[in-house]
Amino acid sequence: xxxxxxxxxxxxxxxxxxxxxxxxxxxxxxxxxxxxxxxxxxxxxxxxxxxxxxxxxxxxxxxxxxxxxxxxxxxxxxxxxxxxxxxxxxxxxxxxxxxxxxxxxxxxxxxxx
Amino acid sequence: xxxxxxxxxxxxxxxxxxxxxxxxxxxxxxxxxxxxxxxxxxxxxxxxxxxxxxxxxxxxxxxxxxxxxxxxxxxxxxxxxxxxxxxxxxxxxxxxxxxxxxxxxxxxxxxxx
Numbered sequence: 678x679x680x681x682x683x684x685x686x687x688x689x690x691x692x693x694x695x696x697x698x699x700x701x702x703x704x705x706x707x708x709x710x711x712x713x714x715x716x717x718x719x720x721x722x723x724x725x726x727x728x729x730x731x732x733x734x735x736x737x738x739x740x741x742x743x744x745x746x747x748x749x750x751x752x753x754x755x756x757x758x759x760x761x762x763x764x765x766x767x768x769x770x771x772x773x774x775x776x777x778x779x780x781x782x783x784x785x786x787x788x789x790x
Numbered sequence: 791x792x793x794x795x796x797x798x799x800x801x802x803x804x805x806x807x808x809x810x811x812x813x814x815x816x817x818x819x820x821x822x823x824x825x826x827x828x829x830x831x832x833x834x835x836x837x838x839x840x841x842x843x844x845x846x847x848x849x850x851x852x853x854x855x856x857x858x859x860x861x862x863x864x865x866x867x868x869x870x871x872x873x874x875x876x877x878x879x880x881x882x883x884x885x886x887x888x889x890x891x892x893x894x895x896x897x898x899x900x901x902x903x
Contacts, residue, residue, distance in 0.1 A: 719893030
């Protein structure tokens with residue numbers, strides 16, 4: 678596709694449930710990033726992939742959060758035992774190389790009730 | 791954590807006027823980028839300025855960077871109603887971290903007819 682695609686666009690889940698958020702980066706982009714944005718705030722870094730490996734996961738808030746990118750393209754952000762505080766817009770971005778601009782998807786709005 | 795602070799937090803101007811937003815950051819950077827966000831969803835990349843550059847233009851946008859003061863400004867000339875959005879600065883690290891961007895808190899711009 679032409680841009681970064683994220684699915685679903687909206688997700689409502691009950692507290693304690695497991696959710697998966699998907700990101701399809703721009704074809705050929707080796708770098709992939711996940712960010713989380715709470716209302717009224719700027720995006721906050723979660724994790725960065727270079728190829729298949731997580732090069733920097735220092736932004737993951739705790740061990741309930743996990744992300745994979747098994748074939749170096751599509752990535753899935755997984756959240757276990759969701760909490761109401763996890764409610765936010767989760768943004769994915771891809772970049773062709775370090776230091777280049779990052780292209781963002783439209784995000785997944787996660788609401789935990 | 792947020793790296794930058796944008797100033798002002800909110801700005802309201804008339805169509806045709808110029809809008810200036812400022813960004814301050816804390817650590818040494820490789821580059822600084824400005825993004826626009828409509829309705830709290832996907833971010834659109836506007837312009838990237840590298841640490842060895844002082845000024846950059848793109849259409850109606852002008853960005854300056856002063857690394858000695860750790861600050862940047864975004865000028866939008868001849869503003870239009872369609873420029874109404876939130877604007878974020880984001881810094882790319884000097885070393886490591888891929889293109890891990892650290893975002894500021896944003897400026898909400900409203901352009902009135």
